[in-house]
Amino acid sequence: MPNADDIAWFKQQFSTQINAGLTGTPFDVDMLTAIACQETGEVWPILRKKLPVDRVVALCVGDTIDFQGPGKGRQAFPRTKDALLAVPNGDEMFDVARKALDDMSVFIKSYQGAASNPNKFCHGYGVFQRDIQFFKDDPDYFLQRRYENFPDTLAQCLGELKRGLAKRGFQNRTSLTDFEFATVAIAYNRGSYNADKGLKQGFFDGEKFYGERIFDFVTLSRSVGAAAASAAPLMAGRYVVMARGGLKLRGGPGTNFDAERTLSAGAELNVIASPGIDPAWAHVDLEGDGLLDGFVFASFLAPVGANGQGNAPAPN
Incomplete structure (x- = not known):
């Protein structure tokens, strides 16, 4: 999981681009950093120590879970390789998705088991993870590998978060508390928010729910001060x-x-x-x-x- 040093690196690389995209939203850099930590925090903290920034962004893919029965494993399209191959351009998308897994797994050991199975492929794309279920509606984003470009994956994330704001009734807000942001992130993750469950919603990793993790990551990100996160200027x-x-x-x-x-x-x-x-x-x-x-x-x-x-x- 990302630590304070990882978050400082993330802010050094991307704060300027994130801030440029936040105009007119109630979000801030720490909130977007929390999403990146939760969505691809098992990938970029490792890659950043080995690769240049553009390659780190390109390899931020994940999620190889297939359908395992009703209520188990992946439920959204495509549940399996066969389901992906059955739609127009599905074979081309599988090639992209498979190569993404192969390339990333060279550096991320936890994905090497999945990569050894020829039927496995990545379902999530970009630093903020846009799900392959959107391939039917926006195939070019995936086939043209736009997720490898940070501004593109950021734009997709902000679009989904704005939809989350609307689901929470926060679309006219100019600011959010960290708890409120975590509830928006839950809607971003699972499509809805149940007030009775608080932050115990979204993906459960065996210890905490998605909402709880987001809140923790926002808190951690806020502890990484501007001085620690500021990039040193290049010498002439x-x-x-x-x-x-x-x-x-x-x-x-x-x-x-x-x-x-x-x-x-x-x-x-x-x-x-x-x-x-x-x-x-x-x-x-x-x-x-x-x-x-x-x-x-x-x-x-x-x-x-x-x-x-x-x-x-x-x-x-």
């Missing part, structure tokens, strides 16, 4: 892009600024010292002429080594 100097799919150059320090172009993996640039700028972002000069070209997300940069090649950043 020469850096290389380490994002496998490229890195967006934006007009300002935030995802709310338009992307002007995408810098390819391996591209080199100069980081310019810019006091007062959010340290999660780097102010860069692409041409080496002292002129500023825009901002990139700092976590995807690594110092250029003496041999001119980038050195992968050490995990936090």
Whole structure:
């Protein structure tokens, strides 16, 4: 399960992007961090120590439980491999789902048993876990592997949480208590909330229910202060892009600024010292002429080594 160090890392990497998406909602970074801890907390705390951030996000998949009878195991579509193969593009989706399991299980030992069964595949996708039951309604999200992009998986999570707000009658609220948020998360997890049961609702892991875990994770996340979670600004100097799919150059320090172009993996640039700028972002000069070209997300940069090649950043 994620600990305080894991949560500090998560905030370092994603707080800026999360905050950009929270406008007009009663949620905060600690609440979204709690969802990530509960949904994929068995995956990213391990991956973060071995892989660059973009790869960590891409491998945040899970849930291989199949139908085991009425009221047991998976009840939603697709209950089994055969059920998935029976729908349009189901064979293509199975290939995606199976590869996701194979790739993730290389690093997560608890999934290696499932990976040894050729009929098993992942049912949950993205840091915040969008369920494969939505494949029928939104096949492109899964087939195009949009869950591998943090802003996309965040947007899906916020959409589901907003539906949870409506089910709780909180859609006009500008703030929530942590208990109220946990009840919204229960609706996010199971589709409804029963006030008589309090937080003892949602998936039961053998010790606690989903609602209880969410409340605990929010509490833990709030204990990780801003100082511990703040990314240190990059020193001025020469850096290389380490994002496998490229890195967006934006007009300002935030995802709310338009992307002007995408810098390819391996591209080199100069980081310019810019006091007062959010340290999660780097102010860069692409041409080496002292002129500023825009901002990139700092976590995807690594110092250029003496041999001119980038050195992968050490995990936090």
